[in-house]
Amino acid sequence: MNGYVLASYSITALTLILYGFYLNRKRKSLSEGPESNTS
Amino acid sequence: MAGFSRLGALERRVERTGTSLSWLLAALLVAYVWLVVGAPIDSVQGPIQKILYLHPPLAYGAYLGFIATGLGGVLYLWRGSEAFDRMAIAGAEVGLIFCTLMMVTGPIWAKGTWGTWWSWDPRLTVTLLLWFTYLAYLLLRSFAEPGARAARFAAVYGIVGVVLIPLNYYVIEIFEARSMHPDNLERGSLGDGMGMPFLVANLTFFVAFVYLLARRWEVENLAARAALRESEEGDRK
Numbered sequence: 001m002n003g004y005v006l007a008s009y010s011i012t013a014l015t016l017i018l019y020g021f022y023l024n025r026k027r028k029s030l031s032e033g034p035e036s037n038t039s
Numbered sequence: 040m041a042g043f044s045r046l047g048a049l050e051r052r053v054e055r056t057g058t059s060l061s062w063l064l065a066a067l068l069v070a071y072v073w074l075v076v077g078a079p080i081d082s083v084q085g086p087i088q089k090i091l092y093l094h095p096p097l098a099y100g101a102y103l104g105f106i107a108t109g110l111g112g113v114l115y116l117w118r119g120s121e122a123f124d125r126m127a128i129a130g131a132e133v134g135l136i137f138c139t140l141m142m143v144t145g146p147i148w149a150k151g152t153w154g155t156w157w158s159w160d161p162r163l164t165v166t167l168l169l170w171f172t173y174l175a176y177l178l179l180r181s182f183a184e185p186g187a188r189a190a191r192f193a194a195v196y197g198i199v200g201v202v203l204i205p206l207n208y209y210v211i212e213i214f215e216a217r218s219m220h221p222d223n224l225e226r227g228s229l230g231d232g233m234g235m236p237f238l239v240a241n242l243t244f245f246v247a248f249v250y251l252l253a254r255r256w257e258v259e260n261l262a263a264r265a266a267l268r269e270s271e272e273g274d275r276k
Contacts, residue, residue: 023254030261
């Protein structure tokens with residue numbers, strides 16, 4: 001694997017994983033209480 | 040708030056779908072990594088050709104997101120339920136993330152093969168236009184006062200925006216010789232041993248897309264419910 005390939009896969013994986021975590025966290029905070037902020 | 044009573048069952052199904060998809064996604068990711076690492080090295084491009092298992096699946100995910108926005112717009116105008124408007128927002132956001140990643144991985148691949156990060160090639164130019172169209176959609180949704188008028192305008196905008204998808208896909212065939220971008224993939228156009236990794240790559244990114252779309256729609260529904268609860272409490276005080 002060369003640098004270009006590693007960079008492409010790393011950026012994609014990191015972005016999608018962080019976005020997935022963000023959505024799950026937001027979903028949990030909204031499910032827990034009415035005082036939680038909205039998007 | 041319209042949409043909660045009539046679509047409650049659908050929303051619950053979306054929530055369950057998201058949970059079960061996470062397991063399928065984990066299994067597919069293992070197969071994806073294994074197949075991509077073991078895929079043959081292209082004799083012309085070398086290892087950089089492995090971006091093939093990343094860049095087109097991201098493009099298809101972007102298309103699906105923007106189609107979800109158009110479909111959500113059609114259903115909102117037809118049925119009048121805000122849940123469909125929220126699906127349109129979710130589609131635009133997830134689609135824009137896939138589109139952004141496609142526009143990051145594409146130039147990386149271009150630098151390694153064409154020797155340049157960007158060229159004003161017809162496919163690249165239309166992709167940039169597509170990206171700006173949905174970025175503008177999301178900016179419109181975040182700045183406009185929420186309500187039926189903004190939702191109706193956004194629905195029409197989202198439906199019109201879908202026109203860019205076939206244009207983006209077929210632009211290479213329209214401009215033929217003026218495009219640096221390779222032709223659209225057809226059956227048999229991949230080398231030996233590349234078909235299965237490409238198929239699993241598309242399946243993995245499709246499941247990842249559906250998972251993220253379901254989660255994003257759920258967040259939008261929960262946020263709308265919280266806002267409704269807040270306004271009801273405010274009215275009681």
